[in-house]
Amino acid sequence: MLDVSSTTSGLLTPRMTAAQRTAIAAPATGLLVYQTDGLDGFWFFNGTVWLRLCTTPATYQRYTNSGITVTVNNTFINVPDLTQVVTVDVPSRVHITLGGGMQTLSAATTGYTSADVVILQNGALLPGGGGYKRVLAVNNGGIVTTIENFSMTAIVDVPPGSWTYSVVTAKNLGTNGVVFGDGNSVLQGSLSIIVLPQ
Secondary structure, eight states: EEEEOOOOOOOOOOOOOOHHHTOOOOOOOOOOOOOOSSOOEEEEOSSEEEEETTTTOEEEEEEOOEEEEOOTTOOOEEEEEEEEEEESSSSEEEEEEEEEEEEEESSSSOHHHHHHHHEEEETEEEEGGGGGEEEEEEBBBOOOOEEEEEEEEEEEOOSSEEEEEEEEEEEEEEEEEEEEOOTTTSOEEEEEEEEEEE
């Protein structure tokens, strides 16, 4: 019904801020605008919610070289530098990957350390029970201060809003140990987050 032709210019859609877009009363299904702030780009109304066209996943990387010495059973300690705030304007799927290591501090070949490493969402366990790992390092065969590496992945769906992802750790049983580590060790921690608008 509409045929616009040009080799020197293009079609210019309405341009507005996110607040102006969401203030449109009763938007028609298929309404298209260009948002100029926040998650800028083309947005359309699907009849229920606003969605962004051609979304690029948002990615976050956090690293820590702070060793956390765990000495008290079931007393969780926040891991420095492994906290990330994620803000989404539309329902999104959040992919979280955490890696690191733990070392026993025992000098006995029979010593061991058991520790819990947990990813929190807004200070609580992740919905669905993900993001919780128990790590066990056991000295044996004459090798002491044994190192055990670990990794975990979790996926959560979130509505629009701000979400804080953080990592905590605590000793579970056994002798004292170090979770994560310094820049010269193999225990360094990494937190990767990928946000995919749905």
